[in-house]
Amino acid sequence: MFATRTPHRPYSLRRRLMAAMLAGFSVIMTALAFGLWSYARNAADTSFDLLLDGAAIAILDSVTATPSGIQIDIPNSALEILALVEDDRVFYQVSTADGTVLTGDANLPAPPGQTPRATPRVPERQFFDAPHTGEAVRFVRRQQVLTGMAGLEEVAVQVGQTRGARDAMQRDLFIKGIAVLSVLALIGLVFVQFAIFLAMRPLAGIEADIQGRDPANLAPLRALPPREIAGLISAINGFMSRLVASKDNAETFIADVSHQIRTSLSALHGQLELASETVDPAGQRVRVAKAAEQASRTIRLTNQLLTHAMVIHRADTAPREIVDMVGIARGMIEEASRSRDDMGEPEFEVQLAKGAETLMVAGDPVSLREAMRNLIDNALRHAGAAPLVRIAFSQGELNGQTALDLRVEDNGPGIAAADRARARQRFCSLGPRRGSGLGLAIVEAAVSAHCGRLELDASPEGGLSARLLLPAGPILGAAT
Numbered sequence: 001m002f003a004t005r006t007p008h009r010p011y012s013l014r015r016r017l018m019a020a021m022l023a024g025f026s027v028i029m030t031a032l033a034f035g036l037w038s039y040a041r042n043a044a045d046t047s048f049d050l051l052l053d054g055a056a057i058a059i060l061d062s063v064t065a066t067p068s069g070i071q072i073d074i075p076n077s078a079l080e081i082l083a084l085v086e087d088d089r090v091f092y093q094v095s096t097a098d099g100t101v102l103t104g105d106a107n108l109p110a111p112p113g114q115t116p117r118a119t120p121r122v123p124e125r126q127f128f129d130a131p132h133t134g135e136a137v138r139f140v141r142r143q144q145v146l147t148g149m150a151g152l153e154e155v156a157v158q159v160g161q162t163r164g165a166r167d168a169m170q171r172d173l174f175i176k177g178i179a180v181l182s183v184l185a186l187i188g189l190v191f192v193q194f195a196i197f198l199a200m201r202p203l204a205g206i207e208a209d210i211q212g213r214d215p216a217n218l219a220p221l222r223a224l225p226p227r228e229i230a231g232l233i234s235a236i237n238g239f240m241s242r243l244v245a246s247k248d249n250a251e252t253f254i255a256d257v258s259h260q261i262r263t264s265l266s267a268l269h270g271q272l273e274l275a276s277e278t279v280d281p282a283g284q285r286v287r288v289a290k291a292a293e294q295a296s297r298t299i300r301l302t303n304q305l306l307t308h309a310m311v312i313h314r315a316d317t318a319p320r321e322i323v324d325m326v327g328i329a330r331g332m333i334e335e336a337s338r339s340r341d342d343m344g345e346p347e348f349e350v351q352l353a354k355g356a357e358t359l360m361v362a363g364d365p366v367s368l369r370e371a372m373r374n375l376i377d378n379a380l381r382h383a384g385a386a387p388l389v390r391i392a393f394s395q396g397e398l399n400g401q402t403a404l405d406l407r408v409e410d411n412g413p414g415i416a417a418a419d420r421a422r423a424r425q426r427f428c429s430l431g432p433r434r435g436s437g438l439g440l441a442i443v444e445a446a447v448s449a450h451c452g453r454l455e456l457d458a459s460p461e462g463g464l465s466a467r468l469l470l471p472a473g474p475i476l477g478a479a480t
Helices: 013-061 076-080 164-209 227-277 281-317 325-338 365-381 416-424 439-449
Strands: 064-068 069-072 090-096 101-104 125-132 136-150 150-161 321-323 347-352 359-363 388-398 403-410 453-458 464-471
Touching: 013 064, 013 125, 013 136, 013 150, 013 164, 013 464, 064 136, 064 150, 064 453, 069 101, 076 281, 125 453, 164 227, 164 365, 227 281, 227 439, 281 365, 281 439, 325 365, 325 388, 325 403, 347 416, 359 365, 359 403, 365 388, 365 403, 365 439, 365 464, 388 464, 416 453, 439 453
Parallel strands: 347 388
Antiparallel strands: 064 069, 090 101, 090 150, 125 136, 136 150, 321 359, 388 403, 403 464, 453 464
16 A cells, blocks of 8 residues: 655634734733732732731730739720631730740740740831631731830730631732633734735735636736735746746747648658659659758658757756766767768867866756757857867856856858857758757757857857856866
């Protein structure tokens, strides 16, 4: 069994945004809940601490120093204030500085850090929480210095109340506060969802525009997107422009190819028909020779068309490699030297300027090899009776950057200055030895794909000089 890869389901941008906002709101609500819980506790303690402190003050005011000792007369009103909370219990204690309990509950917990002492100190107030009789109790402790027969003596009053009412008030404040915050959060999420909907509306318009188009409609999108997706729209429009250019080139190329192939095959068919109708053997041999020549032209045209299509296709798809153009030229020279015809043995002259051997081109080796092959083939085809092809390498400049300057020159009749622009076009063949008319078009396509430039001029021998300028750079560590 073969495992099949399940395509990833498209995710919802709205859901992601809402999930992110929910996560953010959850974090904020959690932080607010902790803060609100602490605030509610402080508020409850502040409210009830006033009553607790009032009771301590009332008890402390009832303590007096007499010749017979300290007298305590606790008023009923001191504890009646705290008794208003029916479910809470109240505890109290009156003691001296050395820890001697004068009245009240002797088992009340001491404040944190409190130790008995004999030396009086200034009056102070201290609130604290401590467990007592199995319950959480809130205490207040107040000190007062009395002047008696024995001198100065400190008396402390400690009053406590269970936290039932305080905790109930804290929960009430927290629940009401968190309810208000929850309502505000829900309202905020509704507005966030509405804002996300408004922000996503341009994308829906663009989607409707694209889906409603005819497949042949590749016009740029006319949407006015927000800044955040303006780059996306620009990229889509650029891609559509490239598709239009590619489509136009493909349609033109297909039309030209069909015309050229049809014409060449018709000529071949005509020569074969004439050969079959000719009775004279000598005339028949002439017709067959012409048919063979036409067949060779058709084969060459087909090969050139396939090469041209390959170069155009590889311009956007082929990976870039470091290409040694000098090595490619040498290989093409060896290949051409083995192909001799009635034009005589070709003579090749290679000129390599100082530093040119270290210049390498980052490009597609297949396309550059086809460009070099067509340059040399074109030079040999149109060279003079004693074919001379000169290949010169030097360092040049293209758009302010280092470039490889490659020239292929011949000693043929050349191309008139008025016809050089037309010679770059497809199926334009000039000179007595007409070829497929695709040689320079293939070179032009390969050079353009590498951001280079093709220039045509007259060679010193009067023939054609084809100059290629290709962006290049030196190989690190190469000898100069």
